[in-house]
Amino acid sequence: MSVKKESVEKIVQAVGGKDNIAAATHCVTRLRFALKDEGKVDKESLENIDLVKGSFSTNGQFQVVIGQGTVDKVYKEMVAMTGIGESSKQDIKDEAAKKLNPIQRAIKTLADIFIPILPAIVTAGLLMGINNILTGPGIFFDEALIEVYPQWADFASIINLIANTAFVFLPGLIGWSAVNRFGGSPLLGIVLGLMLVHPDLMNAWGYGAADEIPTWNLFGLDVQKVGYQGQVLPVLLASYVLARIEIALRKRIPDAFQLLLVAPIALLVTGFISFIAIGPITFAIGNVITGAVVGLFEIAxxxxxxxxxxxxxxxxxxxxxxxxxxxxxxxxxxxxxxxxxxxxxxxxxxxxxxxxxxxxxxxxxxxxxxxxxxxxxxxxxxxxxxxxxxxxxxxxxxxxxxxxxxxxxxxxxxxxxxxxxxxxxxxxxxxxxxxxxxxxxxxxxxxxxxxxxxxxxxxxxxxxxx
Structure with missing residues (x-):
């Protein structure tokens, strides 16, 4: 689809002109603006433009729905026309965040963490759906398909393994995204997340049924050797702590010694804090939240x-x-x-x-x-x-x-x-x-x-x- 220059000019004018645009970028379907004054937007004129399918404001960003494929051409034409320079999504988010209140910033932070890992989770969901079809009874026959045709059993098993990976190592995905969002090294976030589901730890899914919980003895302090498979809060808070420690160390340790000291100290300190305090506390909070949500839907x-x-x-x-x-x-x-x-x-x-x-x-x-x-x-x-x-x-x-x-x-x-x-x-x-x-x-x-x-x-x- 060709893009008319006149239509792009109308979009720029409708959002208040190029002087009202602090920064701009785009995603798969939308132009994303950080505007100096959203009050200058003429929504009626904007939505009457042939290229525009809608518009809305959220999280300090004014977004114009264009459509997949076309939005990239519109953005390039707009950049060439206005001379505003191409901006990254992070630039727009940083500019828009200046207008947000604390609650909006918290919501935006969660979005910034979970949206990057969503493709992996959605893919896992689709693959688990295929596994459900192969292993669920009563879909094609009274028994599961793999019981009627046993030769499909291993095929279903491999699909299940691939599908489950994103959830088994979910803290690793969240750790990568969260530490990156908080300003630390994403690689250390991956290590932190995987550390919380290390195979030497007792699996969190067996915690409730366990007769005895293994522990470490740290100079008289008993610390439970429990993993945090499928848990969200422990790795979120631990990622924030890791990023803060890493940033603080990088400011204080000379460049020549950073490779040897920053990552080991940051991971070691965060690891101890996670297993001693962050993990047990947030695990309990997570169970309370889960219990409250489940309880509401059970009662009414x-x-x-x-x-x-x-x-x-x-x-x-x-x-x-x-x-x-x-x-x-x-x-x-x-x-x-x-x-x-x-x-x-x-x-x-x-x-x-x-x-x-x-x-x-x-x-x-x-x-x-x-x-x-x-x-x-x-x-x-x-x-x-x-x-x-x-x-x-x-x-x-x-x-x-x-x-x-x-x-x-x-x-x-x-x-x-x-x-x-x-x-x-x-x-x-x-x-x-x-x-x-x-x-x-x-x-x-x-x-x-x-x-x-x-x-x-x-x-x-x-x-x-x-």
């Missing part, structure tokens, strides 16, 4: 499903949905599955369905086309074009999607639907659900395919009659 699953299923899409607007990645991973590590992520998959479908219904409501050909393409994108797990380009622009569509998502969330919560991993949201999401829960999940999926569509059409007709 309908209420929990309605609230989380309905609120997830609004949380995406604020960026707070990233905080629930940590909760999902904690649930998977502690209980073997998460009941939150299936509602995320259904929320994506609901947004896609509402956008699809807008094709039959709208008369503008550009918006009709955008509704159709963004619906397909949402059904495959990418909701930004549907949510920000269509549904939020026409609020009744967004509300219809929320209602459908909330109802579906209540249904699958009552049924106890769980996912052993985080996968691709949208229609392929069933692959990451436990096979025994597929029936209930498909009912929830049917709700998100029907309710938002019907409500959007009804609201659309009522809107025209006014």
């Amino acid at each position: 699953p309908i209420l929990g499903g309605l609230i989380y299923g309905g609120l997830y899409a609004p949380l995406v607007i604020t960026g707070m949905h990233h905080t629930f990645l940590a909760v999902d991973l904690q649930l998977i590590g502690s209980t073997g599955g998460t009941f939150l992520w299936p509602m995320v998959a259904l929320s994506n479908i609901a947004q896609g369905t509402a956008a699809l219904a807008m094709m039959f409501v709208l008369k503008d050909e550009k918006l009709k086309s955008l509704s159709g393409t963004s619906a397909v994108s949402a059904y495959l797990g990418i909701t930004e074009p549907a949510m920000f380009g269509v549904n939020l622009r026409f609020r009744f569509a967004f509300i219809s999607a929320i209602i459908g998502s909330a109802l579906a969330g209540a249904v699958i919560s009552v049924a106890g639907v769980k996912a052993p991993s985080i996968g691709v949201g949208g229609l392929p999401g069933f692959l990451s659900i436990f096979p025994q829960n597929w029936g209930a999940f498909f009912i929830g999926m049917a709700i998100t395919l029907v309710v938002p569509f019907v409500l959007t059409l009804l609201f659309g007709k009522l809107r025209k009659q006014k």
